[in-house]
Amino acid sequence: MGASGETQGLSHARGRHSAGHRTARPNVSLGGFLADQSGATSIEYSVIAVLISIGAIGALMLIGPQVLAMFNDAGGAF
Template sequence: MTKLFARFVKDESGATAIEYGLIAALIAIAIIGGAKYVGGEVNAKFNTVGDELKKATPSTGGGTGDTDG
């Protein structure tokens, strides 16, 4: 029984698995944060380009630019 308890105390595989899990979680949080930031920047750039294209396109709706009818 004493040998079993001593082996259980010396076993660090569970602690290692927890450490790897924490590292993976931190990496995932960093990736999600970076993707949100980059995604917002890319979205803003596409909106800017889209607005400039709308300004450059001549309207064909009788001069009002309203295409809803």
């Protein structure tokens, strides 16, 4: 029941470390970083969204003058 020779960070009943405890950074190698694909899906969706936006802007630039003329004709009737 005596104190052990080795001291460790105190934790409370739920197993969390006390406020003064510092956690070590995980050991991540370059190969592990390059093999990690956790963000690949969001990047792919972003690229798809950009391509759709570029296509929509291009289509609006092509049909824009015709739409403007149609609205001007409709507005001129009043």
